[in-house]
Structure formats: structure tokens, C-alpha cells
Amino acid sequence: MVSATIDLLKKELPVEEGSLVLSKDVKTGLVLVDVVNGFCSVGAGNLAPVKPDKQISYMVKESARLAKLFCGEKWPVFAFLDSHHPDIPEPPYPPHCIAGTDEARLVPDIQWLENEANATLKCKDCIDGFLGSVEKDGSNVFVDWVKKNQIKAILVVGICTDICVLDFVCSTLSARNRRMLTPLEDVIVYSGACATFDLPVHVAKDINGALAHPQDLMHHIGLYMAKGRGARIVSEVSFAAL
Numbered sequence: 230m231v232s233a234t235i236d237l238l239k240k241e242l243p244v245e246e247g248s249l250v251l252s253k254d255v256k257t258g259l260v261l262v263d264v265v266n267g268f269c270s271v272g273a274g275n276l277a278p279v280k281p282d283k284q285i286s287y288m289v290k291e292s293a294r295l296a297k298l299f300c301g302e303k304w305p306v307f308a309f310l311d312s313h314h315p316d317i318p319e320p321p322y323p324p325h326c327i328a329g330t331d332e333a334r335l336v337p338d339i340q341w342l343e344n345e346a347n348a349t350l351k352c353k354d355c356i357d358g359f360l361g362s363v364e365k366d367g368s369n370v371f372v373d374w375v376k377k378n379q380i381k382a383i384l385v386v387g388i389c390t391d392i393c394v395l396d397f398v399c400s401t402l403s404a405r406n407r408r409m410l411t412p413l414e415d416v417i418v419y420s421g422a423c424a425t426f427d428l429p430v431h432v433a434k435d436i437n438g439a440l441a442h443p444q445d446l447m448h449h450i451g452l453y454m455a456k457g458r459g460a461r462i463v464s465e466v467s468f469a470a471l
Contacts, residue, residue, distance in 0.1 A: 235443075235445050238450075244420075244449065244453050244456055245456075245462070246420055246463055247461065247462070247464070248463055248464065249384070249466045249467070250467050250469050251466065251467070251468050252469035255381050255382050256378065256379055256382070257380065257382045258299075258305040258374070258380040258384070259295055259304065259305070259383070259386070260308075260358075260385045261296065261307070261339070261387050263309055263310065263358075263387050263389075263393050264289060264387050264388065265334060265336065266331055266332050267326035268311065268388050269285055269289055269336050269388060270337075273332055274326065274332040276323070276326075278426065284424040284427075284448065285426075288421070288423060288424035289336055289339075291419070291421055291422035291466075292338075293338040295466065296342060300345055300348065304347070305349070305378040305380060306345070306349070307348070307374050307383075308342055308349070309351055309353050309361065309387070310326075310333055310334070310350060311326040312326055312327075312328045312354060313327055313328060314327075314354065315328075319356075328352065349370070349374050357393070357396040357397055359397055359401055371401075372404070376411070380412070381415065382413070382414060382415040382416075383413065383415070384419060385416065385460075386418075386419050386423055387422070387423060387424075388423065388424050388426075389425040389426060389451070390424060390452060391447045391448065391454070392451075395451045398416055398460050399454075401416055402458050402459045417460065417461045417462075418455050418463070419463055420462055420463065420464050421464060421465075424448065425442070425444055425447050426444065427442065
């Protein structure tokens with residue numbers, strides 16, 4: 230039933246995906262959204278997968294591959310880390326990624342970014358990383374990163390496709406359109422390096438207040454919404470001879 234629904238959705242709401250070949254001709258930055266234990270590592274917390282998840286595992290693998298390649302070429306990398314104060318809830322979600330816990334750390338495959346001079350890490354306490362980058366003095370760490378590095382395109386990966394990734398992409402596109410992110414031109418989402426969680430309807434119905442969240446369906450919807458807002462969606466990312 231779910232498979233048939235997804236097939237119908239993809240037919241009625243198709244997402245055309247291209248390919249991306251990265252080269253030094255276009256200054257590109259990599260943005261990793263919430264590739265932290267609390268969302269990706271089995272059993273790590275209330276919002277972590279309860280068993281190995283193919284979509285999430287592949288997202289982590291591709292995110293790590295890209296991070297290595299970008300840092301190897303000294304191209305800029307920006308990583309958001311979901312991080313919450315224990316006394317400040319984020320409804321409708323249960324407590325998760327509490328600051329100072331292992332949940333709020335990058336997954337083991339990319340923890341090396343914590344000591345990587347080429348990477349900028351930003352803890353955020355809200356769904357939208359763009360808003361989460363606003364400092365007390367009104368400055369924005371992400372905006373400053375784009376301008377400092379003169380980035381013309383960002384490649385966005387991470388979790389969840391339809392939640393944190395989508396909200397960040399939408400806000401970034403709006404900021405770009407308002408000329409707040411000059412010289413940024415393109416916001417590119419790599420579908421294979423994005424993932425979301427799976428909460429089938431038969432499980433959700435037994436959880437008070439929970440909304441069903443079938444993984445493949447919501448992943449597709451997230452990509453569709455991002456494309457509708459003006460993002461480029463790609464299914465392949467490769468590097469030109471560097």
C-alpha cells in the first residue's frame with residue numbers, strides 16, 4: 230500500500246533530478262545539516278533510529294565522502310549540530326540532542342571535522358539552521374561564512390530532508406533572493422545524501438499525539454518542496470579533475 234502510494238506521488242509530483250560536477254570554476258561550499266548521533270546513530274536518543282536504517286546510513290556515508298573531498302581541496306565546509314538546552318523544549322518533539330551529550334555530537338564518521346580548520350561548526354537550538362545561526366548581536370554565522378568565502382553555490386546534505394534540511398533551504402533561498410547572501414547564486418540539494426526518519430502509520434497510531442511519517446514518502450515530499458522553492462536537486466555528485 231505504501232509503495233503504491235509513493236509510486237503515485239512520484240508520478241503526480243515528479244522531482245526532476247540532475248547531476249553535479251564540482252570544479253574550481255564555481256566556488257562551492259558544503260553544508261551538512263544535523264549529521265549528529267541523536268538523529269543518525271542507532272539507539273542514541275529519542276529521535277534516533279531504533280535499528281539500522283539504509284537511507285540514513287547511506288546519507289552518512291555520502292556526507293563523510295563529500296566532507297573528506299571538500300576538506301582535501303580546502304573548500305569551505307559548514308556543519309549544523311542540533312543542540313538544545315535541557316530546560317527549553319522544542320515541541321512537538323521529545324527531548325533530544327541535549328547540549329553537552331553525545332547525542333549532540335557529529336556521528337563518528339565525521340567527528341574529525343571538530344578539529345578541521347577548514348570546517349565551521351554551528352550548534353543550533355531550532356529546526357531552521359539559518360535562524361539558528363543568528364547571534365545575540367544580530368549577526369549571522371552562516372551569512373558571514375558565505376560572504377567571507379565568497380561562495381557562489383552551496384551543496385546541502387543531511388537530515389531530515391523534509392524538516393531541518395527543507396527549512397534551512399527555504400530560508401536560505403529567501404535570503405538569497407533578498408540579496409542578503411551575495412554572491413550566493415545556487416542552492417543545491419543532493420538527494421542521496423539526505424535522509425529522514427521512518428514512523429509508519431501502524432506504529433504512530435499507538436503513540437499519543439504522533440503523526441505518521443513514512444520515510445520514502447516524506448523524503449520525496451521534502452525534495453519536491455525544496456525544488457518548488459527554487460533549489461536544484463541532484464542525484465549524483467562528482468568532482469572534475471582537480
